[in-house]
Amino acid sequence: MRAMRRRAKLLATPAGPALGGIASGVLMVVAVFLPWFASNLGEPTSSGSASGWSSTSVAKGVLVLAVLWMLASGLLLADELDVFRVDSGTAEALGWFVTGCAFLAGALVLFRLLRPPEPADFLTRDFGLFVAIVAAVGGIMSGIAQATRR
Secondary structure, eight states: OOHHHHHHHHHHTTHHHHHHHHHHHHHHHHTTTEEEEESSOOOOOOOOOOHHHHHHHHHHHHHHHHHHHHHHHHHHHHHHHTTTTTHHHHHHHHHHHHHHHHHHHHHHHHHHOOOOSSGGGGEEHHHHHHHHHHHHHHHHHHHHHHHOOO
16 A cells, blocks of 8 residues: 555656656557467467567567657656757647657557458467557656646
8 A cells, every 4th residue: 555655646747757658668568479369270378379470560660669668768867867959949839749659559460450450360379469459558648747737
């Protein structure tokens, strides 16, 4: 209970949205390497799953976008902690950049969720796709919060 209060207090600080942007970016990077698709051919105990990285080139673009939004959120966090000064116009632009990267990454993941790679008839969607969607939503929300707080 005490740890939850401490986390809530940390996210309520001015650095909270930047921390959320970094955390959602890390979650997106992890999601790229989680299973996105599983083969529904073969025995139920066989491991026929493929990560986003190995199954589609879309995941490579998602990874680049996630790293970019983490870097932008890191700059905004450094500004909040007075490590590095960023003027308010640049900070707002970085917040919208985070939002755009997260939105584009989410759109790419959603595309693969709705349209799996060939042979799509033999693939089922796995939990990595859904983790990536959650990460994208978190990135969009943190980016908007970073952009509008200035």
